[in-house]
Amino acid sequence: MFQLDPNDPTPLYAQLDRAIRAAIATGALAEGDRLPTVRQLAVDLRVNANTVARVYAELERARILGTRRGVGTFVASPGVDPEVRRALRKRLDALGERYLADALVLGFTAREAIAALEERLPTEGNRHGDHPNE
Secondary structure (H helix, E strand, C coil): CCCCCCCCCCCHHHHHHHHHHHHHHHCCCCCCCEECCHHHHHHHHCCCHHHHHHHHHHHHHCCCEEEECCCEEEECCCCCCHHHHHHHHHHHHHHHHHHHHHHHHCCCCHHHHHHHHHHCCCECCECCCCCCCC
16 A cells, blocks of 8 residues: 655655555545554565554654554544644645645646646545556
8 A cells, every 4th residue: 555665765754654644635545444553564565663663653643543552553533623723734735835846846837736636536436546547
């Protein structure tokens, strides 16, 4: 489900954090979905288990994931606290600005960048938002 690029200068823990957040944002992971165990994901991704544990812990602190002892780690219910929602919206806005800026640097228009995102939205019967060409 998650892919890391060892050639990317971004640290592996940051890549995994981003991949989990993206999976949730695109619907590939939904509220209540169970994630692999730390050990299993570390084996699957060929990374140190401490890397996975660190990401899971940080995402728990951010209330994106929740762990039930003896049961597993799950995608948490979204918070409804308006203050948290405002903070998350600020982060989303910054993410959108970075995305558009990167797309422009690559030679795409803002409309093309938005269209690329829309192509990745989940459709009926395609809950995970898989890209048709993947």
